[in-house]
């Protein structure tokens with residue numbers, strides 16, 4: 001079961017799992033994007049992870065699954081003093097609430113030996129993200145949610161890990177460049193260069209590279225890892 005499956009990292013995860021012969025249920029609010037997936041043997045489900053009724057449908061479909069990947073996410077950009085209560089509620093509903101309640105509903109129904117990966121972010125570990133302060137708070141919450149469910153599901157055994165990507169080349173990252181450049185009064189190109197220089201490996205990741213790391217966290221290769229916040233940042237974050 002993969003949420004946020006119509007674009008970016010979620011899409012790359014679905015296509016990678018499908019290539020590995022896994023039958024995937026690809027969930028997203030964006031029907032168009034789901035139609036374009038290149039994932040044989042996968043099923044698609046249009047659902048809003050922020051809606052409790054939709055989450056119940058997702059959970060029902062996930063009965064007996066091996067893996068859950070919570071990749072659905074939204075971001076909003078404003079000077080920190082201009083964020084509203086509605087911004088908080090919207091962002092937390094998609095990023096944090098859905099992660100908590102999908103882990104709660106689906107975790108116990110996964111097959112023993114199964115695994116969950118939650119998409120956090122390097123913004124959960126950095127202070128330089130004030131244009132996305134609520135997003136960063138929601139991604140930090142995901143680390144706590146991950147640890148709680150890792151503990152709660154360990155005896156089954158189901159492993160639960162979070163991945164903290166830095167800069168992954170996706171439609172969301174495209175918006176980050178445009179909107180943060182606008183807020184900082186600089187150009188997209190200049191911001192892109194500064195950001196790439198801050199990454200020791202000197203470049204963004206592709207969505208496919210990130211999907212490879214998520215695949216590792218789902219697989220037996222990471223059988224002794226649970227409750228972790230795994231950096232995937234080209235060295236931007238090292239703790």
Ligand SMILES: NC(=O)c1ccc[n+]([C@@H]2O[C@H](COP(=O)([O-])OP(=O)(O)OC[C@H]3O[C@@H](n4cnc5c(N)ncnc54)[C@H](O)[C@@H]3O)[C@@H](O)[C@H]2O)c1
Nearest residue numbers: 004006007008009029048049072073121165167168170172
């Ligand atoms: N791209 C990056 O650099 C980066 C870095 C750190 C973390 N992340 C996280 O990785 C995840 C995937 O990001 P991405 O870059 O692929 O973004 P993206 O915008 O390309 O894809 C996100 C997907 O989530 C879906 N989605 C949004 N709200 C939804 C809802 N209410 N119900 C169902 N689906 C919904 C969107 O339709 C979209 O298909 C997100 O959680 C994001 O916060 C991304």
